[in-house]
Amino acid sequence: MIYLDHNATTPPAPEVLAAMLPVLSDVWANSSSQHGPGQDAKRALGAARATVARVLGCKPAEVIFTSGATEANHLAVRGLLAAAAPGRRRVVFSSVEHAGHLRLARALRDAGMAVDLIPVRPDGQLDLAAAQALLGPDVALVSLMAANNETGVLMPVAEVAELSRAAGARLHVDATQFIGKQPFDFSRCGADAVSLSAHKLHGPKGVGALLLRQGVALVPQTLGSQERGRRGGTENLPAIVGLAAALDLLGDVSLEAARLATLRDALESGLCQALPATHVWCQNVPRLPGTSYLRFGTLSVDVVLQRLDRLGVAASSGAACSSGGSEPSHVLGAMGVPADEALAAVRFSLGRSTTLANVTTLLNTLPALLEPLFNPTRNP
Template structure:
């Protein structure tokens, strides 16, 4: 079996698991308690918060723990609207957002918010001129994902933020797919809110974070005992937080030691093999502004499900793991302007840090042989 679905989820890194295990047994204490053993847990949580902050280029106080990307996105959208106290009711989101952003926006629309979709071009890049046309003093929030989970296109978030801030709007980016794959610095991006999902970066499922720009006083997500600076009450998920902190350290090391360039070489090797051997193969996403691990393609006359069924050794996706395909095909491709028959053909290959050159060569062979055997 060759696993090439790392955009859906990653395995927990061995270093992460090792660091987490004591907090299920010997170090089980509640960090809100006052005795020394509990305070040691509190210190460990502070270290993890610092590690995540370092990965994002920010201060520890701006990192708030959540249960994952979906919660962080829900929090960012709903509380950004509350922030304006009814003075601003317009939210702009890209047409290719993750369901946790899209569905939250639709729910807010039922409560009176005005939701506007920012169109994208054929590479999946938002149309900045369309963003400019939608922005005005009614805009409460602009939310655009940093990197798309299906095609890998990386958005010009700094330019989005510059435009949005001109009219006083807040800016949120869902960076779930980008964290640990490319450098992410909240100061360079100039965002007010940023989403982190642990299980996309070799930490466990059920842990994530929301970056909140220092000085931005958005409403709490959960009220109670006052944990997380009063923003998200409830006893902390200590093992998960410890794991995410270690995962952040590992991500920094990987990014600083040539990980992305090595991954790009493997991804491009697979892309070149497919394009040179299979006619009518379409690759999606921006040619250069794309995640180094992501290859999204379709083959005319095949659905994505048929391609993967013909390659039972491969584990890959036919789009977002959180986005069910309809008869119209992958929603991201439809928003990019591709016809339904091609959108139904989407296959998403996403590499991980453990992916080897031998696995990529084997994957190319399996895909090429499967397609040629039917044609």
Template sequence: MIYLDNNATTRLDPRVLEAMMPFLTDEYANAASTHPFGLRAHEAVKLARQQMAQLLGCEPQEFIFTSGATEAINLAMKGVAESYSSRGRHIITVQTEHSAVLDVCRFLETQGCEVTYLAVQPDGLLDLATVQQALRPDTILVSVMLVNNETGVIQPIQEIAVLAHAAGALFMTDATQAVGKMPIDVEALGIDLLTCSGHKLYGPKGVGGLYVRQRKPRRVKLAALLHGGGHERGWRSGTLNVPGIVGLGHAAELCRQSMKEEAARIGALRNELEAGLLAIPGTRVNGNREHRFYNTTNILFEGCDSDAMIMGLEGIAVSNGSACTAASVDPSHVLLSMGMDETEAFSCLRFSLGRFNSPEMLVDVIDSAQDIISRLRGYILA
């Protein structure tokens, strides 16, 4: 199989699995225990927290472990809504956010919050003037995804954070597609809350984390979702997933060490693949091509159904939307928000490359795409 769906999930790096194995077998103690076995697990968790902090430019105590980005998003947004309710109940986000953010916003609306869903331009980018106009005295949180999971469009979060802070609001980013793959310094970017997930950076599933700013001038208050033991500074109770946490930390360290080289190599592969696919008549790239993540291309294939293309690309894994809404028969909300009609949105494929892709794979992908598209268009004409 040629796997080009790395934005949905990445393969577990064998080196990460090797680091995890002792904590799945012999080193199985609870990290909260005070005997020597527990202390070894505690030290492993401490190292992983340091590795994540080094990757993000934060202090270790500002990073807490969760079961993944979805839980982290729920904790961040619901925690802020509860903690800052006396100041305001207004939240700003974007129509092209991941469903984890949008669904939490819809829930918060049932709890008395007011949410503004900002529209994007046809290229997927936010207009900063739109953000500025939406800010109000009672705005408590602005949440904008760093890298869009479907198009790879990169939002100007540093500038958005400045606007949010000037209005007295906190700034949060869902950085799930970006962490470990591009340099992130939460202090320099003005981020107050950041979410991520291990399985997007060649780590295990079932583990992720939340950065919560604890330094002046904006020490974030956060109400807990889970109670029962006071783990993770009281923000996230529950016995720590030591093997998963070790895997996340080791994956973060491997990413940090190879980030620059990987970006150049994977970016070159993406460009080669994209050029081959765009040579097919009736194709175009969706989203801003300048402010775009190096591993992703989302392409419209005129006159072709995306599900039929996925079925026809035998042995090649690609997608036509977010993996978290894959069971839905609705068109991509991201592409619709960029101004596409439903027919166009149902004619798009996302190709997302990663660490384990090679140049040799691309020829097969391009040839297979040309073949299936010719056949599908032939059926229509017939």
């Protein structure tokens, strides 16, 4: 199989599994217990926290372990909002946040909170002038992804951080797709809080973290003494150790980013040459090196994915599946893309396992399977 769906999830690295196994079998005590086995678990938890902090450029006390990025996002938004001054009751999201995060925005609005969405331009980039216009003295929090999960477009975090500071608002960044794919240093990113998830960078599912800048007030959403009282519940120690091991494996992210960008560009240029109806979104703006979001004319994505499956290629759609079928991507909708084109969206997301041979195989086989679909007189 050629796996080109790394933005959805990544396979756990062998080193991650090796790090987790001893914890599962031997260090299974509760880290809050005072006896010897409990203290062994506490030391393992502390070591994992120190590794996360070292790799991500933060202090160990700034790391809050969660069940994943979704919980981290909710903790950041609800917790920072609850801690805001009484006069600050408005929250600003981007219009292209992950669908799950926009559900939180709708829930806040349904609860009577003022919520605004920053638009994006047709090229997928955030409209900074609109962002500046939305940031007033009543804004408690801005929540922005670092990189879009569909288009791969990089968001102007530094610029939004400056605007947020000027308005006296907190900034939360969802770095789920960014960390592990681009260089990251919490001490320099300008955000007050940053979310991440282990399974996007070859760690286990069900664990993530919220990095919270020291001194920033946060009201916990799950009560308990764990995580310095900021997130109650017994820590998932094996998964936390796996997260730390996955981060420790990253090494020089820039080298891998350059390799993936070369492969991505070869894939896109090859497909555009073999199938002139190919259109690549956000091709000329800063984006993640391994993300390619495209369509083949207006061929149904379901048909394209079926043919990819025949080739043993795992890719994904840009549409969100519902019980009534597929709906156009809200990201492409925010960019002004017509529904028929959005329903043709295919996302290839390359990763650590992707090779030039994989790209060559796809270029040598996929056009032959798709080309007949543009000519109804030939059998597909």
